[in-house]
Amino acid sequence: MSTLMDVPAGKTKREVIEQAVIRFAGDSGDGMQITGSQFTNTVALYGNDIATFPDYPAEIRAPAGTEPGVSGFQLNFSSAEVHTPGDAIDVLIAMNPAALKVNIADLKANGILIVNSDSFKEGDLRKARLTTNPLEDHSLDKFRVFPVELQRLTRSALQHLGLDAKAMDRCKNFFALGMCYWLYNRSTEPTVRWIDDKFKKKPLLAEANKLAMKAGYSYCEATEAFQISYEIPPAQLSPGSYRNLSGNQALALGFVTAARKSGLRLFLGSYPITPASDILHELSQYKNFDVLTFQAEDEIAAITSSIGASYAGALALTTTSGPGMALKTEALGLAVMTELPLVICDIQRGGPSTGLPTKTEQADLLQAMFGRNSEAPIPVLAPSTPGDCFWIAVEACRIALKYMVPVIILSDGYLANGAEPWRIPKEQEIPEIPVKFATDPEGFMPYKRNPDTLARPWAVPGTKGLEHRIGGLEKQDVSGNINYEPLNHENMVRIRAAKIDAIVQDIPNVLPAGDPEGELLIVSWGSTYGAITQSVKSQRAKGRRIGHLHLRNLNPLPANVGDVLKRYRKILIAELNMGQLRWMLRAKYLVDAAGLNKIQGRPFKQAELDQKIEEMLGL
Amino acid sequence: MTTTALPPLTKKDFQTDQEVRWCPGCGDYAILAAVQAVFPDLGIPRENFVVVSGIGCSSRFPYYMNTFGFHTIHGRAPAVASGIKITHPELEVWVATGDGDALAIGGNHTIHLLRRNVGVKVLLFNNRIYGLTKGQYSPTSEFHKVTKSTPYGSPDRPFNPVSLAIGAEATFVARSVDIFQAHLKDTLKAAAAHQGSAFVEILQNCNIFNDGAWIDLTEKDARSEHVLQLEQGKPLVFGKNRDKGIRRKNDGDIEVVQLGNGVTESDLVVHDAHHPRASYAFLLSHMEHRPGFPTPLGVFRAWDSLPRYEDVINEQVRDIIAKKGAGDLNQLLRAGDTWEVK
Numbered sequence: 001m002s003t004l005m006d007v008p009a010g011k012t013k014r015e016v017i018e019q020a021v022i023r024f025a026g027d028s029g030d031g032m033q034i035t036g037s038q039f040t041n042t043v044a045l046y047g048n049d050i051a052t053f054p055d056y057p058a059e060i061r062a063p064a065g066t067e068p069g070v071s072g073f074q075l076n077f078s079s080a081e082v083h084t085p086g087d088a089i090d091v092l093i094a095m096n097p098a099a100l101k102v103n104i105a106d107l108k109a110n111g112i113l114i115v116n117s118d119s120f121k122e123g124d125l126r127k128a129r130l131t132t133n134p135l136e137d138h139s140l141d142k143f144r145v146f147p148v149e150l151q152r153l154t155r156s157a158l159q160h161l162g163l164d165a166k167a168m169d170r171c172k173n174f175f176a177l178g179m180c181y182w183l184y185n186r187s188t189e190p191t192v193r194w195i196d197d198k199f200k201k202k203p204l205l206a207e208a209n210k211l212a213m214k215a216g217y218s219y220c221e222a223t224e225a226f227q228i229s230y231e232i233p234p235a236q237l238s239p240g241s242y243r244n245l246s247g248n249q250a251l252a253l254g255f256v257t258a259a260r261k262s263g264l265r266l267f268l269g270s271y272p273i274t275p276a277s278d279i280l281h282e283l284s285q286y287k288n289f290d291v292l293t294f295q296a297e298d299e300i301a302a303i304t305s306s307i308g309a310s311y312a313g314a315l316a317l318t319t320t321s322g323p324g325m326a327l328k329t330e331a332l333g334l335a336v337m338t339e340l341p342l343v344i345c346d347i348q349r350g351g352p353s354t355g356l357p358t359k360t361e362q363a364d365l366l367q368a369m370f371g372r373n374s375e376a377p378i379p380v381l382a383p384s385t386p387g388d389c390f391w392i393a394v395e396a397c398r399i400a401l402k403y404m405v406p407v408i409i410l411s412d413g414y415l416a417n418g419a420e421p422w423r424i425p426k427e428q429e430i431p432e433i434p435v436k437f438a439t440d441p442e443g444f445m446p447y448k449r450n451p452d453t454l455a456r457p458w459a460v461p462g463t464k465g466l467e468h469r470i471g472g473l474e475k476q477d478v479s480g481n482i483n484y485e486p487l488n489h490e491n492m493v494r495i496r497a498a499k500i501d502a503i504v505q506d507i508p509n510v511l512p513a514g515d516p517e518g519e520l521l522i523v524s525w526g527s528t529y530g531a532i533t534q535s536v537k538s539q540r541a542k543g544r545r546i547g548h549l550h551l552r553n554l555n556p557l558p559a560n561v562g563d564v565l566k567r568y569r570k571i572l573i574a575e576l577n578m579g580q581l582r583w584m585l586r587a588k589y590l591v592d593a594a595g596l597n598k599i600q601g602r603p604f605k606q607a608e609l610d611q612k613i614e615e616m617l618g619l
Numbered sequence: 620m621t622t623t624a625l626p627p628l629t630k631k632d633f634q635t636d637q638e639v640r641w642c643p644g645c646g647d648y649a650i651l652a653a654v655q656a657v658f659p660d661l662g663i664p665r666e667n668f669v670v671v672s673g674i675g676c677s678s679r680f681p682y683y684m685n686t687f688g689f690h691t692i693h694g695r696a697p698a699v700a701s702g703i704k705i706t707h708p709e710l711e712v713w714v715a716t717g718d719g720d721a722l723a724i725g726g727n728h729t730i731h732l733l734r735r736n737v738g739v740k741v742l743l744f745n746n747r748i749y750g751l752t753k754g755q756y757s758p759t760s761e762f763h764k765v766t767k768s769t770p771y772g773s774p775d776r777p778f779n780p781v782s783l784a785i786g787a788e789a790t791f792v793a794r795s796v797d798i799f800q801a802h803l804k805d806t807l808k809a810a811a812a813h814q815g816s817a818f819v820e821i822l823q824n825c826n827i828f829n830d831g832a833w834i835d836l837t838e839k840d841a842r843s844e845h846v847l848q849l850e851q852g853k854p855l856v857f858g859k860n861r862d863k864g865i866r867r868k869n870d871g872d873i874e875v876v877q878l879g880n881g882v883t884e885s886d887l888v889v890h891d892a893h894h895p896r897a898s899y900a901f902l903l904s905h906m907e908h909r910p911g912f913p914t915p916l917g918v919f920r921a922w923d924s925l926p927r928y929e930d931v932i933n934e935q936v937r938d939i940i941a942k943k944g945a946g947d948l949n950q951l952l953r954a955g956d957t958w959e960v961k
Contacts, residue, residue: 041956044956044958045956045958046958047958047960190956193956234960236960237960238960239960239961240959240960241953241957241958241959241960242957242958242959242960243953243954243955243956243957243958244955244956253951253952256946256948256951257948257952260946260948265706267702267705267706269702286946286951287935287936287939287940288936288939288940288942288943288944288945288946289945289946289948289951290936290940290945290946291936292705292706292932292933292936294701294702294705294932296698296731297698297727297728297731298727300695300698300728301695301698301701301727301728301731304691304692304695304698304699304702304728305698305699305701305702305705306702307691307699307702308671308689308698308699308700308701308702308703308704308706309702309703309705309706310702311689311699311702311703312702312703312706312707312710313706313707314706316702330692330693331692331695333692334691334692338689424952424953424957425952426949427948427949427952460707461666461667461668461669461687461703461707461710462666462667462687462707462709462710463666464664464666465666466666466687467665467666467668467685467686467687467688468687468688469635469637469681469682469684469687469688469689469690470688470689470690471672471681471682471688471689471690471691472674472690472691472692473690481637482637482682
């Protein structure tokens with residue numbers, strides 16, 4: 001196979017650049033997600049910093065060649081630090097007219113456009129609702145267009161293998177991938193390894209895909225189609241071992257780690273839902289870590305089986321997205337009432353109702369905070385980046401086990417599917433999570449609390465002498481017996497709230513990034529971290545005095561948030577919702593905060609943030 | 620878990636200090652007494668019993684059992700019980716539920732517990748009415764029944780809980796009656812002996828909102844005419860004078876026949892609850908809806924050759940650990956392609 005070593009120097013110009021944004025786009029059956037992931041993995045292995053944005057339709061196979069069926073995968077890779085997948089793209093690979101139509105607006109002027117010219121026949125244009133052929137009507141004149149007969153070239157490279165036409169056509173994404181490897185001077189080796197593993201049992205298909213990739217690579221070499229190739233040197237990341245990790249993978253690894261660190265069995269009760277299902281897929285592979293995965297009959301059984309597992313002494317979790325969260329509401333109240341440890345992952349998506357299943361949004365914050373009957377406070381945590389999902393998972397388990405409470409993690413579709421290089425911690429770097437089960441019947445009371453944490457004892461069935469009853473009815477403190485007395489109820493409501501509030505002593509204060517005081521503070525949470533970090537950096541480089549406060553703990557909020565808010569003249573809260581964190585901070589701190597709110601199922605672009613910041617600074 | 624020999628447990632060991640708050644005369648008292656009488660004799664340490672319930676009158680049950688107990692939320696007891704049993708297969712997990720809890724709001728969890736064959740025992744207290752909410756019709760109330768929410772008669776056709784359980788291919792299905800203490804205890808013991816899911820419908824009277832719910836079966840005079848006692852290996856005979864029986868017809872259906880005039884017990888269906896297929900038990904399960912047919916009581920189905928869900932899922936974990944070795948966290952964190960930054 002071709003490797004970097006084979007690239008003939010001198011035939012074409014090779015330019016060293018800092019950063020590039022590439023987007024693969026095609027039908028949802030064209031393998032664009034695989035192509036994108038492979039390219040990502042290869043450049044990450046090479047040492048570039050990366051951020052990805054997979055964007056795919058909710059339909060498994062929308063009608064072929066139509067706009068709703070377009071699936072895309074965007075990657076920003078760089079020799080410098082990267083925080084977002086990038087606003088505009090340098091290279092677009094469009095497998096058909098629909099993919100071209102949907103994505104062309106994001107391609108920079110003079111950007112590279114590689115199109116599969118075999119799919120621009122009259123019928124293809126009609127499916128994309130195009131009246132003229134963009135390859136001929138001069139609408140693409142401001143780009144560097146490279147029409148490539150992907151289908152014909154792939155077929156001719158594979159014709160000797162004896163595959164049918166359909167099977168050969170399915171390899172054309174690897175032809176395109178091979179071209180991109182040539183364009184960015186990257187080795188095909190990691191993908192060769194991946195193909196060999198993936199098609200272990202189908203050597204003919206492995207051969208076909210490898211040949212297609214090689215053909216794409218050689219095509220560029222032989223035809224000198226591009227006349228230029230690019231080199232993006234490795235990024236200067238902090239020392240250590242790295243791997244490429246998506247948010248959902250990171251959550252799964254975090255939970256296995258927390259189970260190991262607490263010495264508990266891990267139990268996941270889950271019902272499949274986009275974009276959370278990958279956590280179930282991941283954890284179901286880790287059974288040799290004593291992981292129990294239970295695909296329940298519905299969202300309610302998913303959480304209630306987890307509550308049962310927690311009652312029986314497991315580290316229990318449940319994973320879902322907004323609609324499933326709604327169904328779990330009553331059971332969340334039961335977990336609050338019975339004071340059992342439980343972690344609930346809400347991988348947010350566009351809503352309400354079924355909404356935009358595959359698109360990202362941050363609109364479940366108030367649901368996580370308040371979406372239960374009566375007074376039922378629950379700690380809420382939100383990861384900032386795909387890699388941070390690992391640490392948030394460990395932290396959520398720590399809080400749940402230490403305080404005997406359910407804990408909600410608010411991730412979202414963007415973090416779930418997006419990937420970044422993740423510095424791999426050593427097992428020893430991750431603190432133990434001490435757990436102590438009640439064993440002594442002497443003086444045992446199910447609601448007798450630890451005076452420091454207010455946690456009740458965890459008394460697991462099977463423990464002699466600790467037989468007791470718990471449930472959703474109001475109970476007397478200490479004894480846990482059913483009790484409907486007015487003052488007892490008020491006392492218990494206040495204790496349950498005080499227990500959550502007290503966690504504030506156990507979480508770090510937050511330091512704003514950028515200026516510690518000044519004109520403007522941007523407050524954010526969750527997956528917007530990257531885009532806002534990038535924007536604040538570029539604004540400060542222009543001399544503007546801006547701070548950025550990014551919250552990982554949403555309930556309780558870190559102790560110093562109120563103080564930080566006072567140090568800036570203006571406050572901007574940027575969220576992918578109608579202003580839910582703004583609502584919370586205004587209520588709690590009585591601050592006049594403005595909002596930047598985007599509800600399009602898409603992450604912020606840096607330009608949108610820059611514009612709002614400049615507007616608020618009166619520029 | 621405790622393995623050393625213990626002094627024998629008694630009924631008293633399973634009673635709590637909580638005041639029992641069912642209405643005076645409620646059938647639930649009789650069920651509680653039967654369960655408290657049966658548990659001590661099962662040879663299981665008390666701390667290994669877990670009683671789980673949902674919401675409704677029957678679901679107060681755990682508070683009155685001196686075992687581990689979990690009074691959960693409406694309809695969800697089977698799911699909570701599944702989580703407990705999967706995590707700790709050694710525990711003896713019993714669910715106390717009602718016709719509304721198990722068949723209306725929790726119908727989904729009931730059927731899925733049974734089809735998975737989770738080794739949980741489900742006691743469904745069927746009084747054909749919503750008691751705790753004071754008198755609305757339930758999924759087992761009769762068609763046209765007049766209740767608070769159906770002043771002109773119920774338009775719903777009822778579930779037959781035994782048919783439903785057998786339809787979900789439950790491996791143990793039985794029916795008993797609150798006041799038939801000896802029969803109820805025997806049925807509970809048979810359920811306890813079963814390894815897989817056990818489903819017991821207990822016909823129960825609600826003397827406040829649905830008094831006489833099962834009067835055709837419980838009245839001394841009517842009883843023998845209307846009840847068919849299912850006994851393993853015995854022909855299906857009923858009637859005051861034991862002069863009627865159930866016979867197979869040529870088309871596979873069943874009919875009621877009068878014994879005598881050439882018809883003898885050898886012509887009747889011989890009860891076989893251990894049959895691997897559920898079709899026979901299903902045929903028995905809804906005969907009472909037909910004119911002239913009796914209501915069967917006893918064990919409809921007890922086929923215990925199906926592995927329990929919690930064993931399958933835990934064995935899978937053990938097998939994979941045996942095959943791959945216990946997971947190494949450092950290795951897992953470093954899985955896939957990695958690279959070093961110096």
